[in-house]
Amino acid sequence: MFDSAPQLPAIDHPELLGEPVRRLIGLIPQAQVFSIDPALSDTESLCRAYGEPESTCGNCVIVRGHRGQITRTVACLALATTRVDVNKLVRKRLDVRKASFAPMEEATTESGMEYGAITPVGLPDDWPIWIDPAVIKSSQVCIGAGTRSSKLVIPGAALLALPHAEVVEGLAG
Structure with missing residues (x-):
């Protein structure tokens, strides 16, 4: 996977990681990191440039739901070839009336990560991570590294080492 990109142990290269990712990368010692042109950060461009199928990449989306004065946030990670079921499954699990993708500015500000590079590694402690x-x-699986100039390659099951991470059946389809 992404064999043409020199991969390095992420734990040994914090300079390639977004600030919040640095805090928790030690929970996934097998994580590898590689540098990219920031213009290739979106999945389609990345896969085209490296000759990889989109099924090798994961996209992390931040979903926000509201019920009255209560707001709930969750990070959802799915393969790039699928779509997160925001309007049914996520909305019901969050127990909110309306759920939608968090506005880009809020997602980047609150996560401390760059748009197009949000990853479940290093998200705020009060955000559940549904995988x-x-x-x-x-x-x-290739995922964001918190910065548009690099990507992480991680065994999928290793993501369960992250705080508040859980597998959610039917999350994406």
């Missing part, structure tokens, strides 16, 4: 089973079953 689609297909991600967990992946031997390696």
Whole structure:
């Protein structure tokens, strides 16, 4: 996976990671990191440039739901070839009336990560992380590194080492 990109142990290269990612990368010691042109940060461009199928990448989306004065936030990680079921499954699990993707400015400000590079590694402590089973079953998945200039390659199951991470059946399809 992404064999043409020199991969380095992420734990040994904090300079390639977004600030929040540095705090928790030690929980996933097998994580590898590689540098990219920031213009390639979105999945389609990255896969085209490296000749990889989109099924090797995971996208982390931040979903926010509201019920009255209560706001709940969750990070959802699914393979790039699928879509997170925001309007049914996520909304019901959050127990909110309306759920939608968090506005870009809020997601980046609150996560401390760059747009197009948000990753479950290093998110705020009070955000649950819901992971689609297909991600967990992946031997390696390419995800954001908190900065648009690099990517992480991680065994899918290793993501369960993150605080508040859980597998959610039917999260994406």
